[in-house]
Amino acid sequence: METRDGILETIGNTPLIKLRRASEATGCTILGKAEFLNPGQSVKDRPARQMILEAEKRGDIKPGGLVVESTAGNTGIGLALVANARGYRTLIVIPETQSQEKKDMLRLAGAQLVESPALPFKNPNNYQHIGRRIADKLRESEPNGVLFADQWNNLDNRKAHYVSTGPEIWQQTEGKVDGFICSVGTGGTLAGTSTFLKERNADIVIGCADPRGAAMYNLFAHGEAKATEGGSITEGIGLGRITPIIEDIEVDTAFLIEDSEAVPVVFDLLEHEGLCLGGSSGVNVAGAIRLARELGPGHTIVTVLCDIGTRYGSKLFNPAFLRSKDLPVPDWIEREVDIEI
Ligand code: PMP
Numbered sequence: 051m052e053t054r055d056g057i058l059e060t061i062g063n064t065p066l067i068k069l070r071r072a073s074e075a076t077g078c079t080i081l082g083k084a085e086f087l088n089p090g091q092s093v094k095d096r097p098a099r100q101m102i103l104e105a106e107k108r109g110d111i112k113p114g115g116l117v118v119e120s121t122a123g124n125t126g127i128g129l130a131l132v133a134n135a136r137g138y139r140t141l142i143v144i145p146e147t148q149s150q151e152k153k154d155m156l157r158l159a160g161a162q163l164v165e166s167p168a169l170p171f172k173n174p175n176n177y178q179h180i181g182r183r184i185a186d187k188l189r190e191s192e193p194n195g196v197l198f199a200d201q202w203n204n205l206d207n208r209k210a211h212y213v214s215t216g217p218e219i220w221q222q223t224e225g226k227v228d229g230f231i232c233s234v235g236t237g238g239t240l241a242g243t244s245t246f247l248k249e250r251n252a253d254i255v256i257g258c259a260d261p262r263g264a265a266m267y268n269l270f271a272h273g274e275a276k277a278t279e280g281g282s283i284t285e286g287i288g289l290g291r292i293t294p295i296i297e298d299i300e301v302d303t304a305f306l307i308e309d310s311e312a313v314p315v316v317f318d319l320l321e322h323e324g325l326c327l328g329g330s331s332g333v334n335v336a337g338a339i340r341l342a343r344e345l346g347p348g349h350t351i352v353t354v355l356c357d358i359g360t361r362y363g364s365k366l367f368n369p370a371f372l373r374s375k376d377l378p379v380p381d382w383i384e385r386e387v388d389i390e391i
Contacts, residue, residue, distance in 0.1 A: 077347025092357035098128030100210035120181030123152030216246025231257030259337025270304035284329035
């Protein structure tokens with residue numbers, strides 16, 4: 051019998067999928083790590099599992115305890131599922147601007163949801179500060195402990211990718227990987243995966259794909275963590291400052307990816323390859339295409355397919371939303387069916 055002992059054992063070991071059209075267009079082999087196939091349908095299941103299991107080992111949380119986190123949604127979904135499987139409750143602080151689908155998923159998984167106004171990090175009422183304050187306050191009344199997961203500062207987030215995502219990519223490519231590129235939310239994926247890959251082969255080119263409004267493009271391209279002008283419809287990515295997770299990583303090249311470049315990539319992957327993905331995956335694949343052009347034909351480049359597209363039905367796949375942002379609307383979304391029944 052081949053069985054798994056609960057959902058924790060179903061996290062990770064995701065396939066590496068060859069992206070046909072991106073590969074054909076560049077003469078490279080572009081591979082996407084299929085993180086949308088995790089049980090919580092995103093890459094953040096990996097750090098959710100790691101952060102909870104490490105906290106258990108340290109004795110920071112006991113059965114019946116409370117997990118608190120500030121999150122754009124995916125980390126919260128991962129934490130809620132892992133917490134349920136391990137006997138904890140969850141309280142999640144999420145900016146109100148994040149997609150309704152993610153909030154619905156959090157509620158149905160039993161998380162207590164606190165919606166906060168979308169304010170910049172320097173504002174004391176930014177969701178990341180609210181989460182920490184709530185955790186500190188509840189610690190006084192929770193007998194079984196409160197874990198503030200703290201994904202931006204918690205090095206177990208990065209470790210999750212150092213012990214799983216990186217080794218999986220190395221094994222799946224049999225070490226034949228020339229480049230790895232992804233975007234940054236907390237930077238856990240980029241930092242943990244790239245550190246592992248560079249240790250195996252220092253010649254692997256590490257790239258960062260950054261949306262507008264974040265600071266990673268300027269940090270890695272020009273050495274200064276200055277946010278680019280404007281904003282992006284993508285969710286879960288776009289870091290504006292240097293954190294402990296990314297402060298010492300080696301990134302060789304960076305690309306600023308506009309929504310107008312990333313969104314058509316998301317639609318193209320769905321229409322021609324049957325991959326239903328969120329906006330950050332579009333930034334990543336657009337970044338992989340740019341890196342492929344920089345390295346030239348014949349190279350193997352790996353990127354991350356971060357989460358499932360159904361999480362964004364009301365935004366990225368909503369014609370009215372797309373038009374309001376001056377983004378192209380795929381023709382199949384509004385296609386009428388003209389069949390008599
Ligand atoms: N894409 C999506 C949709 C996400 O939710 C996240 C996590 N915030 C990321 C990408 C980036 O992952 P990381 O936090 O590891 O940088």
